[in-house]
Amino acid sequence: MGSVSGMIESILITVLQAVVILAVSPYIVGLIRKVKAYLQCRQGPGWLQPYYDLAKLFRKDVVASTHTSWIFTASPYIIFASTWVAVLLVPIFLSTVPLNFAGDVITVVYLLALGTFFLILAGLDAGSAFGGMGSSREAIVAALTEPAMILSIFAVGLTAGSTNLSTIVHKTALLQGIVTDPPPHLMALAALFIVTLAETGRVPVDNPATHLELTMIHEAMILEYSGRYLALVEWASAMKLLLFLTLISNIFAPWGIATEPAPVWMGFGLAVWLVKISALAVLIGVIESMFAKLRLFRVTDFLGLAFILSLLAIIFFYILRG
């Protein structure tokens, strides 16, 4: 029957998307590292290094502090699961994700917030000073980025008339513009880009390669993790990066994405998507190399800029478009 084959099709597509996400996220992390290495005139780690790292971590034993509670052991799974499901709601190679009935952009934001919440708790759980510090900093950053993220996606959603990510992408893709409606959307794009840098712990908000605990935000919270827990958390943060890059490329410039579930178009959409997020990853790598990490009290200024840009994007939309 049509609905059964339709359902099988949906399940297949969802599974395909889940696999693609898992497979591609370490690649993106590796790409950024390679770009930074090249800019520093060195070879850098190999392309498959992130995969080897994950495999290695899964084989190792877990060493956990005896002062921790169930939160410590449960958090990696919660974080991994929530991030994975959040990415499943975002259109990657097909504009209408089968799971789109389950949630819209607010759901995505709150799934990510769930992950962040447990990460913060896990950082506090071991009772070490560094974990606590990382957690409090992460709380500041998260509090400032959430509204900016929601508002910037809303700005595009207003044009499409919905907060459902699939609807937004589908409608924007059908318009076939370059960037639809420049002034508001450009500002929203800038805001979302800043949010990306903040949420995924990149320079200038946080340095992912630092070894100095006093400069850490994300790394400080996961300092206590080892073995498979660490693997899950690292993978989750790679998926989060992938989620943001996909949001930027598919919401603001969704050309190339498949609008119907035909295998050929989906393959094409997948290829285009890979190119787009690779380009964004290269851009992030360049930005990480060009700028220095901001001091913490300047980070709030920086994130305030993102919030105001997204706010202005919405205001402009209303004022300018009537």
Added chain:
Amino acid sequence: MESALIILIAAPLAAGLVSLVVRTRRVMERLQLGHAVVLWAAMAAVVSGVAAGDDVSFGTFLHADPLSAFMDLMLAFVGGTALFYAVGYMGEELSREQLSFLRYRRFFVYFDLFLFAMVLAVNLDNIALMWIAVEGSTISAALSVGFNRTKAALEAGWKYIIVNFVGIALALFGTVLVYYTSEHVLGVSMEALRWSALARVAGSLNPVVLELAFVFVMIGYGTKAGVAPMHTWLPDAHSEAPTPISAVLSGLMINLGLYAVLRLKTIVDPAVGPDFAGSIMVGLGLLSMTIAATFMLIQRDYKRFFAYSSIEHVGIVLVGFGVGGAAGVFGGLFHMINHALAKSTAFYAAGLVLLRYGHKNMEGVTGLLRQMPLVGGAMLLAALALAGMPPFGLFISEFLIATGAYVEQPWVAYGFLGLLVVAFAALVYPVFRMVLGEPKEAGLTLTAGGNRFAAVSLMANLVAMGYIGLHMPGFLRALFIPMTHVFHAMAEIP
């Protein structure tokens, strides 16, 4: 006639370029004095040509219609006397070794280029090229304002630069807007920028765009003219600049700014109706008069004092043109030229006082009539003229403007007259104190050379003021009538 126009414009440029290579003071003096005479001669030719009824033009860009010829008259006459004065004044400073010959020379280069830009601006038939020339005058004035290397002069120069450059940019935006609407009617070309073409099609230009353009132009060129509230740079710049420059700034540059605004008003009025531009001008004019009169009361530096008086007179001219009608327009025009003469006289006198006393403090100067009779007398007469006493022309123009205002809007006339009274008191009292009484001990003396040239310029100005005040010369009337039609006739069209 065409060649006279070319000479009029080219003379300051040539003089400025030649000044770059002059080696001695004697040569420079001869050059600048000759330059002044050439200016007068060329101006006389152009003005008599236009007054006889024919506009003088050359090529596509240069065109002297009655308004341009009127401005030429003002610019060339006062410019010439200013050159005489500058030769005397700067020569005096050179003799006292207050400046090196290099700076003396550089002063005249800036001064000549300044005059060049102004004369060019009023004779261009193109709104955008006029902007370029006005910007050129702003730049050369900027170089001159900060000429003295004192802290106060630099601060004045910086303020001048910031405020004026922004103003000019806004004026450019207004110019672009005018082009934006004239493109439709006149096509995408230089033709759409010509004043004469714009005047012809003014009725069919878009009123909304022109309203916006006028606002920008009023703010932009009004900054140059010293209209409040964009006047903040004026007292500083006019008082800290070397006195010949102050005289030219107060006398001529202010009128240049007004000229630009007035040109646009003649275009805007047929399209939008005279009330729009008129009410803006009246409002700003009254505001300028109020601010000027208030601040004049508390001044202690006499150059700054006269600078504020300039702001007041700009306000008067704005009220005159804003009110419109034959009386208002005629009054405004007459006021422009009389103010140029009187204010430059006042500054010439002030500069000589500065040379003699070495400071700008009003309290420290008394008894000028006895100590330096020519200077004291000139300052007294200039102040009386500026305050609006008969028989000087300013009395007539203020009277006319008040009459015109009363016909249109009685309250404007009341406010206008009230402010004039305040300004009168504010102006006359300190000047009387400086001029009458027992002379104070002056520190320095003037050499005969400096005295001579300055005396010439003072006398020339005074004679001109008196002449125009007592008897309207034929050529002036011949210029005024077509100009009044250009402004007044616009008021007739609903």
Added chain:
Amino acid sequence: MSIHPDIGSQLVNFCSALLLLTCFAIIAQRRLSACVDLFALQSVFLAVTAALVAFLTGAYHIYIAAALTVVIKVIILPRILKAVIERLNVTRELVLNINIPSSLLICGALVILAFYITQPIISLGFLLTQDSLAIALAIVLIGFFTMIARKKAVTQVIGFLVIENGLFLGATAAAYGMPLIVELGVFFDILVAGLIIGVYTHRLQDTFDSVDTSKLTGLKE
């Protein structure tokens, strides 16, 4: 004349919006050399916009204006400004009159004001895109605000140059560019104005030992 009118005007719109974004970036900056770099970037976008307009409308003299923009505003003026910053040894604005988030909100309000003012005019013109004139006015107002809100002389200069950029955008995108001789004259004036400001900043530093314009308070009343 134009090949793909829709894509073309979209691109022009896109570039104008980029210009506006760089204005915001300048306001959000504290480091002076970053402000100069952002100004150079803005001028690049401006040149691209001008070239696009030239391509789409066939008004070839705008290409010359675009080239001049690149030469003067991307190469010469930033170099002069950087030299001034080097020499004066000022690197950042330490104390702002209005803090950055408030400045950004005020700039947002200025953009809205600009759109509101130009609303009645937009329908009347040759505009390639709806927003160009409004964005141009917005850039002028933001530049104006930068001059008022910042204290270091160099930033005030950058604000002035941003105003000129906005004017150029207005003339180009809104009025198909002014005739060539006018553009040349305007560029020349801007160049000379920039040079004079550079000279003045040096003199200020020499006399006052700082380019903090809040110290210029000698002349009052």
